[in-house]
Amino acid sequence: MASVAGADAAPAGVIAQGSMRRDRRRALYWSYFFLILFVVFFLTPPLYMFITSLKSSAEVGAITNPWWVYDPSLDNYVSLLTSEQYLTFFRNSAAVSVIVVVITMLISVPAAFALARMKFWGSTTLATGVFLTYLIPETLLFIPLFKIFAFVNDNFGISLINHWWVLIFIYPTLTVPFCTWIMIGYFASIPKELDEAALIDGAGYFQMLTKIFIPVALPGIIAATIFAFTVSWADFLYPMAFTTSADQMVLPAGIVSTLIKGDVYNWGQIMAACLLGAAPPLIIYAFLMDYYIAGLTAGATKG
Amino acid sequence: MAQVKLRNLVKHYDATPAVRGIDLDIPDKEFVVLVGPSGCGKTTTLRMIAGLEDITSGDVVIGDAVVNDVPPKDRNIAMVFQNYALYPHMSVYENMSFGLRLKKVAKEEIARRVANAARILSITELLERKPKQLSGGQRQRVAMGRAIVRDPKVFLFDEPLSNLDAKLRVQMRTEIKKVHQKVRTTTVYVTHDQVEAMTLADRVVVMNAGRIEQVGAPNDLYHSPATKFVAGFIGSPAMNFIPCGLEEAAGGLRLNLGGGIAFPVPQERSQRYRPRLGGKRLLFGMRPEDIFEQRPHMEPGQHPFEAVPEVVEPLGMETLVFFTVGGVEICARVNPGCGARPGAPLKLVADLRHMHLIDDESGLVL
Numbered sequence: 001m002a003s004v005a006g007a008d009a010a011p012a013g014v015i016a017q018g019s020m021r022r023d024r025r026r027a028l029y030w031s032y033f034f035l036i037l038f039v040v041f042f043l044t045p046p047l048y049m050f051i052t053s054l055k056s057s058a059e060v061g062a063i064t065n066p067w068w069v070y071d072p073s074l075d076n077y078v079s080l081l082t083s084e085q086y087l088t089f090f091r092n093s094a095a096v097s098v099i100v101v102v103i104t105m106l107i108s109v110p111a112a113f114a115l116a117r118m119k120f121w122g123s124t125t126l127a128t129g130v131f132l133t134y135l136i137p138e139t140l141l142f143i144p145l146f147k148i149f150a151f152v153n154d155n156f157g158i159s160l161i162n163h164w165w166v167l168i169f170i171y172p173t174l175t176v177p178f179c180t181w182i183m184i185g186y187f188a189s190i191p192k193e194l195d196e197a198a199l200i201d202g203a204g205y206f207q208m209l210t211k212i213f214i215p216v217a218l219p220g221i222i223a224a225t226i227f228a229f230t231v232s233w234a235d236f237l238y239p240m241a242f243t244t245s246a247d248q249m250v251l252p253a254g255i256v257s258t259l260i261k262g263d264v265y266n267w268g269q270i271m272a273a274c275l276l277g278a279a280p281p282l283i284i285y286a287f288l289m290d291y292y293i294a295g296l297t298a299g300a301t302k303g
Numbered sequence: 304m305a306q307v308k309l310r311n312l313v314k315h316y317d318a319t320p321a322v323r324g325i326d327l328d329i330p331d332k333e334f335v336v337l338v339g340p341s342g343c344g345k346t347t348t349l350r351m352i353a354g355l356e357d358i359t360s361g362d363v364v365i366g367d368a369v370v371n372d373v374p375p376k377d378r379n380i381a382m383v384f385q386n387y388a389l390y391p392h393m394s395v396y397e398n399m400s401f402g403l404r405l406k407k408v409a410k411e412e413i414a415r416r417v418a419n420a421a422r423i424l425s426i427t428e429l430l431e432r433k434p435k436q437l438s439g440g441q442r443q444r445v446a447m448g449r450a451i452v453r454d455p456k457v458f459l460f461d462e463p464l465s466n467l468d469a470k471l472r473v474q475m476r477t478e479i480k481k482v483h484q485k486v487r488t489t490t491v492y493v494t495h496d497q498v499e500a501m502t503l504a505d506r507v508v509v510m511n512a513g514r515i516e517q518v519g520a521p522n523d524l525y526h527s528p529a530t531k532f533v534a535g536f537i538g539s540p541a542m543n544f545i546p547c548g549l550e551e552a553a554g555g556l557r558l559n560l561g562g563g564i565a566f567p568v569p570q571e572r573s574q575r576y577r578p579r580l581g582g583k584r585l586l587f588g589m590r591p592e593d594i595f596e597q598r599p600h601m602e603p604g605q606h607p608f609e610a611v612p613e614v615v616e617p618l619g620m621e622t623l624v625f626f627t628v629g630g631v632e633i634c635a636r637v638n639p640g641c642g643a644r645p646g647a648p649l650k651l652v653a654d655l656r657h658m659h660l661i662d663d664e665s666g667l668v669l
Contacts, residue, residue, distance in 0.1 A: 009515035193388035196355050201402035211401075215392040289324075 046275070053077070053272035060267045075271035086273065088247055089254035092164040093233060094280070096250055099168050100232040101225055104175040109221065111176075112183030113209050117195060127184055136175035142241045145170060149242075164248045167239060171232040178231075179224035186220030187213060222288050230281050251277040305366035305379075305456035305489055306331045307352060312361035314347050321347045323513035324361070334483050334490045338500035339536070345493045346461055348510070352491060353382050353459050365456060381450030382459040385466060387442045389434040389449075396430040413452075418449040423485055424478070440471045444478070448623035451486060458483075460492040464499060470487045476502055497537050501525070509533045526657075531586065531666045534659060540591050540623065543633045549579050549588040556580070558587055558660075562630030566606050569655050576660055576669060588659035588668070590636070591623065594635035596643070597650040604656035610635075615643050624649065 052060060054072040064070060080086045114120075115127040149160040160166045190213065198208045214221065239253035244260055255273045259266050307329040314322040322344040337345040338573045350356040352363055354375035362369050367520060370378050389398050396417055403413045421427040424444040434442055450458055463479070464472045480503055483490055500507045501521040506529055509516040509524065509532070516536075517529040528534035534542045548559040549568075556568040556576055566587075568576055579585060597607055610626040610633070617639055624635045624643045635651055643649050660669045 142367075191386060191388065193384040193386055194390065196375075197382070197384060197388040197390075197449075198401075200353065200380065200382050201353070201449075202376045202405040203401075207405065210391055216390070218392075 046278075049271040049275055052267055053269075053275055055268050057266060057268055076268040077276070080276065081271060085246055085258060086254070089249055089251045090277075092248070092254075093250040093277075096164060096167045096171065097229050097232040100171040100175060101228045102173055103168065104179050104228040105221065105225060107172065108176050108179035108183055108224065109214065110209065112180045112187055113205075113213055115180070116184045116187035117208075117213075118205065122132055125230075127181075130177050130184075131181045134181065138174060138235075138237050141173065142237060157165055157298075161242060162244045162248050164243060164250060167232070167235075168252065170238050170242065171235065173181070174235070175228040175231050176206075182224045182227070183217065183220055186217045190216055226281075226284060226288060227285060231283055233277075238251055306364075307457055307489060307491065308362075308364035309348070310362040310364065312348065312351060312363065313359045314344070314351060314356065315359045322351070325510075325515055327508060327515065327518065328492065329489060331403060331486045331489055334492065334503060334505045335508060336492045336494060336500040336504035336506075337510055338494055338497055339516075340495060342512075343510040344454070344513040345495075345510050349459055349491060349493045351462055352457070353380055354378050366593045369443060373457070379456040381453045381455040381457075382461065383443075383450050383463045385462040387434070387446045387466075387640045388444060389445055391434050394431055394433055394594070395426065395437070395445050395448075398419055398434065398445055399430075399452050402449070402453050416452045416454070417448075418625055420448040423451065424448050437465050441473060443467065443475055447479070447482060451482070457489065457493075458488050458490040460490065460494075462494055463492075464494070464496075472499075479503060498539065507537075511536075528659070528668055530668060531588070531661045534588050534661070534668060538590055540634045540636075542588050542590050542659070543594070543631075545587045545589075545628055545631050545633065546663070547585050547660075548662070549582060549585055551580060560587060562572060562627075564608050564628055566608075566653060566655055566658075569604050569658075572658075572660075579660070579662075579669060582662075584663040586661040586663050588661050589653060590657065591634040591636045593654040593657040594633070594651055595654075596637040596641035597652050601652060602654075605652045605654050607650060607652050609648055610651055611648050612643050612645050615645050624651075 006292065045096055048067075051067060051069055054069045054074070056073060056075065058301070059069070059071055059290050111130070115123050115130070149166075153159050153161070194212060198212050203211065234252060236252040236256075239250045240256070243249050243253060246254065249257065251273075255270060255277065259270045259273060307327075308328040309325050312322055312325040313320070325344075325348060327335075337348060347356060348577075351358050352365075354370065354373065357424075358371050363371055365378055365380070390401065393401065399417045400413045401421060403416065417430070418427070421430060423492075424447060425442050426448060428443065429437060429441060429445070434445065437445065441464075446463070460479070464475050467475060474665050476499060479492075483503075492503060501524075504521055506518060507521055507524050508518045511532050517524060517533045519527075524533060524537050528537065528542075531544065535544065540656075545560050547561075550557045550559055550565075552565075552567065555570060556573050557565050558568060559565045601607065610624075610628070612624045612626050613632075614625040616623040616625070619639070621636050622639045622641070622643055624637050626633055626635070626649075637643055637651070641649070661667070662669055
């Protein structure tokens with residue numbers, strides 16, 4: 001905005017300069033137009049959620065202005081935060097997400113390093129293959145996964161259905177391919193001379209990874225971490241398919257299956273639960289945003 | 304300290320040959336520069352010495368041992384890269400000491416060596432900084448410091464000055480020479496810049512298309528090139544090459560350059576050139592500084608002629624004059640005070656004592 005105001009305030013100068021300023025101003029107007037459009041589009045739902053979360057069921061059902069709260073109360077939040085069930089969902093979600101992030105990083109960072117740097121036969125094809133596995137939607141995967149679980153149950157007597165921890169083994173099928181892909185790109189953008197210098201300095205591949213590549217690629221690793229966390233925190237289909245009892249559920253599935261009773265929708269609590277559930281990724285984003293952006297745009301330009 | 308020997312060194316990338324058989328002996332403490340145009344195999348050769356590139360055939364000997372299958376870290380070499388290759392997350396001190404720390408050298412010894420290298424390179428006050436806080440020249444010093452602290456048998460430099468601006472390049476060139484005079488480590492230095500090669504080297508190795516064209520002291524290469532390639536590559540502006548005919552004339556041999564210009568062959572060379580009499584595809588080679596304005600006293604072997612300059616480039620201490628002989632553009636270096644102007648005939652002198660006669664087919668200087 002400041003630059004627009006600056007352009008307005010500047011005295012009428014040389015014509016050429018003036019036309020440049022006019023172009024810039026027009027470009028800025030359009031930018032703001034679309035930015036505001038996006039902001040309205042994306043922030044309206046959370047705003048509506050927030051407004052609804054402050055309403056009682058009676059007020060939600062009443063025929064009043066849905067965008068206004070006449071009798072605000074924090075009852076929905078209080079009842080959720082004092083409900084053992086909701087806190088169980090939260091705990092399960094946190095445990096699953098943190099462990100999945102750790103597993104994902106332990107697999108995808110070394111895998112990406114190997115695929116990006118240790119040129120071996122088929123490494124390029126393998127790298128593409130890793131990405132292709134990410135393109136298979138989970139809606140196609142959960143039925144074969146079900147079959148695998150049944151097979152394990154039939155042959156080894158291990159029941160994998162309806163355990164929160166089973167998600168720890170399933171989520172990496174979504175997170176590992178994409179994180180590996182991000183990290184391959186990131187590692188590939190590190191100049192080759194850096195590993196050659198390390199090689200001459202006497203570093204082995206493991207030292208090269210831990211002492212050079214991981215510290216240098218930290219923004220990329222953080223970007224991958226955020227991605228893995230968000231996916232495992234927010235995934236809906238797998239927990240819905242593989243967990244059934246309330247004490248084994250994670251947040252997204254738990255909210256839907258316990259707060260909707262039959263055809264009774266407790267909208268106020270559902271909205272409050274969703275907003276509380278969205279808080280951890282938001283907090284992580286806010287702290288790591290700069291790194292995240294740097295990670296996503298790295299390698300776009302030289303140097 | 305060690306000698307380096309290359310024995311019929313060959314490198315193929317799939318079917319494409321990059322280095323086609325190189326034999327070179329580099330004695331202990333010598334500063335050797337590999338120079339040549341892009342793609343001539345000089346960097347590949349250096350990387351094979353470093354162990355960063357597999358050898359297709361032949362041997363690399365460092366000290367007394369064949370090191371073909373020895374990993375880079377065990378070759379006791381240090382390399383300075385074109386883009387510095389400093390570890391961006393480490394301070395200058397950490398960058399320089401990284402190799403020693405991996406070798407688990409005692410902390411006091413590391414500190415002593417880093418301090419010593421920093422003193423040699425005048426970067427003591429930069430030790431705590433990160434590479435991104437340094438200028439290009441400072442980064443290059445740190446890269447050299449990292450090499451020095453390892454006290455290697457051989458220094459390898461891969462176009463270390465190419466990323467610096469012209470002024471800094473000249474300054475760092477001197478620094479590198481000074482460092483070599485202080486540490487006296489066998490050095491192999493790769494560059495495409497013939498000025499760098501001439502100024503730094505004890506011996507220059509001119510490479511072309513994967514082969515060595517000529518090895519020699521800078522002045523030997525300049526004054527007695529073995530091939531047309533070396534004659535044209537070393538020296539700036541490059542040597543003039545004019546197609547010519549070798550003819551018999553009264554009192555000796557004569558070079559007919561066309562365009563009405565003919566020069567007598569100096570007596571002492573007649574014997575050498577006589578077998579080529581009437582031969583085809585000969586080139587007359589002469590450096591720009593051997594063609595200059597006519598002076599009051601001409602020495603024997605100098606021959607006057609007249610030319611009409613097409614372009615005149617004043618450089619301050621000298622002026623470059625370009626004119627055409629037999630359809631070929633020729634460059635001469637004249638005194639700025641001689642009044643050379645485009646389009647105005649100029650009396651010039653060719654110093655035939657420094658001429659070269661080249662067989663254009665084989666590319667050999669006769």
